[in-house]
Amino acid sequence: MEAFTQHTGLVVPLDRSNVDTDAIIPKQFLKSIKRTGFGPNLFDEWRYLDHGEPGMDNSKRPLNPDFVMNKERYKGASILLARENFGCGSSREHAPWALEDYGIKAVIAPSFADIFFNNCFKNGILPIVLDHATMDALFEQTEANEGFKLDIDLGKQTITMPNGDVINFDVEPDRKHNLYNGLDDIGITLKQEDAITAYEQERAKRAPWLFSS
Amino acid sequence: MAGKTLYDKLWQDHLVAENEDGSALIYIDRQLLHEVTSPQAFEGLKIAGRKPRRIEANLATPDHNVPTTDRTNGIADPVSRIQVQTLDDNCDAYGVTEFKMDDVRQGIVHIVGPEQGYTLPGLTMVCGDSHTATHGAFGAMAFGVGTSEVEHVLATQCLRQKKMKNMLVRVDGKLGTGVTAKDVVLAVIGEIGTAGGNGHAIEFAGSAIEDLSMEGRMTICNMAIEAGARVGLVAVDDKTIEYVKGRPFAPKGEHWDMAVEAWKDLHSDADAEFDRVVELKAEDIIPQVTWGTSPEMVKPVTDNIPNPDKETNAVKKEGIERALLYMDMKAETPITSIPLDKVFIGSCTNARIEDLREAAAVAKGRKVASSIKQAMVVPGSGLVKEQAEAEGLDKIFVEAGFEWREPGCSMCLAMNADRLESGEHCASTSNRNFEGRQGQGGRTHLVSPAMAAAAAVHGHFVDVRELELDKELANVSEVH
Numbered sequence: 067m068e069a070f071t072q073h074t075g076l077v078v079p080l081d082r083s084n085v086d087t088d089a090i091i092p093k094q095f096l097k098s099i100k101r102t103g104f105g106p107n108l109f110d111e112w113r114y115l116d117h118g119e120p121g122m123d124n125s126k127r128p129l130n131p132d133f134v135m136n137k138e139r140y141k142g143a144s145i146l147l148a149r150e151n152f153g154c155g156s157s158r159e160h161a162p163w164a165l166e167d168y169g170i171k172a173v174i175a176p177s178f179a180d181i182f183f184n185n186c187f188k189n190g191i192l193p194i195v196l197d198h199a200t201m202d203a204l205f206e207q208t209e210a211n212e213g214f215k216l217d218i219d220l221g222k223q224t225i226t227m228p229n230g231d232v233i234n235f236d237v238e239p240d241r242k243h244n245l246y247n248g249l250d251d252i253g254i255t256l257k258q259e260d261a262i263t264a265y266e267q268e269r270a271k272r273a274p275w276l277f278s279s
Numbered sequence: 280m281a282g283k284t285l286y287d288k289l290w291q292d293h294l295v296a297e298n299e300d301g302s303a304l305i306y307i308d309r310q311l312l313h314e315v316t317s318p319q320a321f322e323g324l325k326i327a328g329r330k331p332r333r334i335e336a337n338l339a340t341p342d343h344n345v346p347t348t349d350r351t352n353g354i355a356d357p358v359s360r361i362q363v364q365t366l367d368d369n370c371d372a373y374g375v376t377e378f379k380m381d382d383v384r385q386g387i388v389h390i391v392g393p394e395q396g397y398t399l400p401g402l403t404m405v406c407g408d409s410h411t412a413t414h415g416a417f418g419a420m421a422f423g424v425g426t427s428e429v430e431h432v433l434a435t436q437c438l439r440q441k442k443m444k445n446m447l448v449r450v451d452g453k454l455g456t457g458v459t460a461k462d463v464v465l466a467v468i469g470e471i472g473t474a475g476g477n478g479h480a481i482e483f484a485g486s487a488i489e490d491l492s493m494e495g496r497m498t499i500c501n502m503a504i505e506a507g508a509r510v511g512l513v514a515v516d517d518k519t520i521e522y523v524k525g526r527p528f529a530p531k532g533e534h535w536d537m538a539v540e541a542w543k544d545l546h547s548d549a550d551a552e553f554d555r556v557v558e559l560k561a562e563d564i565i566p567q568v569t570w571g572t573s574p575e576m577v578k579p580v581t582d583n584i585p586n587p588d589k590e591t592n593a594v595k596k597e598g599i600e601r602a603l604l605y606m607d608m609k610a611e612t613p614i615t616s617i618p619l620d621k622v623f624i625g626s627c628t629n630a631r632i633e634d635l636r637e638a639a640a641v642a643k644g645r646k647v648a649s650s651i652k653q654a655m656v657v658p659g660s661g662l663v664k665e666q667a668e669a670e671g672l673d674k675i676f677v678e679a680g681f682e683w684r685e686p687g688c689s690m691c692l693a694m695n696a697d698r699l700e701s702g703e704h705c706a707s708t709s710n711r712n713f714e715g716r717q718g719q720g721g722r723t724h725l726v727s728p729a730m731a732a733a734a735a736v737h738g739h740f741v742d743v744r745e746l747e748l749d750k751e752l753a754n755v756s757e758v759h
């Protein structure tokens with residue numbers, strides 16, 4: 067996994083609440099057996115005017131000019147502003163894969179759905195929770211100032227605005243550590259193999275029916 | 280010290296290690312696999328050169344992509360075919376027990392698990408699918424995970440987790456005739472909202488929940504995720520044990536006795552404390568219909584579509600306006616006037632035998648309205664299908680004008696050929712009414728199986744409580 071330490075990037079505002087994972091990456095693209103290549107179909111139903119299917123040449127499809135990410139001024143954005151309960155719905159990890167493939171490094175919202183939030187950290191994307199008032203201000207600033215960028219420092223847990231103002235954010239220490247160092251969760255867990263084996267032996271005594279096939 | 284909740288007990292029971300950083304390592308007893316979220320996990324294992332830790336702790340079946348029509352020629356869509364084939368190949372290569380597409384035991388993972396006795400009380404169980412909470416109906420800690428975690432479980436049989444908070448949803452009283460588990464859970468979501476359970480494990484309790492069959496309890500836990508909760512739970516009682524007994528993967532002989540003894544403790548202590556408690560009266564619950572693009576946009580069938588102008592919260596108001604636009608509906612019009620094009624009875628929420636009986640009780644002796652372009656019944660598994668056919672339910676449906684299909688996820692998410700055309704309204708027994716969920720531009724209304732069948736025969740929503748039902752079938756489905 068790619069580490070996230072510090073990132074400065076253009077901000078795009080997605081002013082909708084309850085954006086679900088079906089909207090982030092529609093199900094027809096879930097048929098892929100790969101982890102990569104989902105970026106062109108991120109928000110497919112909103113982004114294009116036609117119906118997308120896997121295998122299409124996305125560069126030839128008609129873009130929806132009203133969709134925020136298609137606006138010239140937001141091209142190349144890498145920080146996504148969102149509203150409540152972002153990433154609700156299915157557990158598909160294809161959602162963070164699509165965001166990552168598109169180039170999104172961080173998503174800032176007042177709240178996230180649990181599974182999505184978790185999946186972001188496993189794919190090098192930093193989800194940041196901020197209160198409503200701060201979110202409103204960020205939306206306002208982004209829309210008012212073309213080329214609005216934010217500087218996110220995970221080590222310091224700060225977001226710095228172009229005018230120098232600093233917003234602090236919380237992140238759980240273990241998640242921060244793993245993301246900051248780009249650590250592979252499985253590798254970390256395998257270091258605790260002795261504890262797993264000990265637990266398994268004890269569990270097999272308590273619940274032998276789970277180990278008797 | 281306060282007593283423990285059921286969730287606390289399950290958590291404690293599976294704690295391998297508590298880490299200094301505040302996370303915990305939790306043991307996962309069993310995992311379910313399907314074709315959509317597992318290929319990249321197997322690939323990850325291979326790339327890292329890792330071996331599965333306990334491959335026998337996994338059970339697989341394809342469900343999302345499989346055709347529900349004649350399967351003798353395989354899957355027509357090449358992309359779907361590759362995905363299902365990849366699951367077959369991985370299971371064969373690693374030695375995972377799999378019910379392949381031509382196996383009578385194949386079906387939707389969340390229907391197959393309980394049906395096979397693979398789902399047991401007291402387990403921790405995961406699946407790369409958010410509706411894994413279904414299995415919590417058995418007093419098991421079951422939750423959906425992403426593909427990285429599927430791989431994590433394959434490699435380590437564990438997950439790094441944070442303990443959730445405890446929420447209790449208590450429904451006391453008696454449900455009226457025609458009011459089902461689906462209506463209860465939709466009413467709960469309407470009450471607490473789709474983010475209401477975020478960060479919580481929800482235990483469903485109270486006399487109305489106790490009175491439900493295991494099928495009904497599964498329907499409720501299934502939709503816990505639609506209230507934002509990854510885990511839904513119901514305490515173990517005699518019904519749970521009776522249901523599990525004798526199933527293929529259930530413990531046998533002395534293990535059975537030992538298991539039953541252990542399972543008896545799987546309930547919250549009387550003095551357990553919950554972080555949040557929500558109470559509903561069963562008598563107040565009326566058959567529910569979703570009108571919008573989120574499961575919380577739900578109303579009793581007797582009600583009208585809401586008026587955004589009466590909403591004071593600006594974000595909510597905008598949400599309602601957007602939903603009405605997408606659904607092409609007018610504020611303040613009766614729910615019963617929503618025009619319908621299709622009806623779908625199926626999904627991991629409502630495709631068990633009891634659900635089909637419930638729908639058949641309405642369909643018997645009636646005909647699907649001429650204005651309905653398609654009404655289909657998709658059983659949750661090959662075994663549900665077999666049982667329904669043994670009971671003659673298939674004939675009732677076919678005579679009434681419903682299509683009788685092969686098992687799978689089907690139009691719940693429209694990854695196979697079953698889908699809505701843009702603009703079509705569908706009465707559906709599934710669990711999500713998001714934009715495009717059942718096909719791009721499609722408009723979904725979530726309801727119970729009885730309500731869906733009633734809508735099919737009338738061409739619009741009706742209050743199923745006012746219909747005369749087939750006595751025999753209705754009685755069967757009342758063995759709640």
Ligand code: SF4
Binds near residue numbers: 687
């Ligand atoms: S039936 Fe629908 S909700 Fe259930 S597992 Fe299949 S796609 Fe998911």
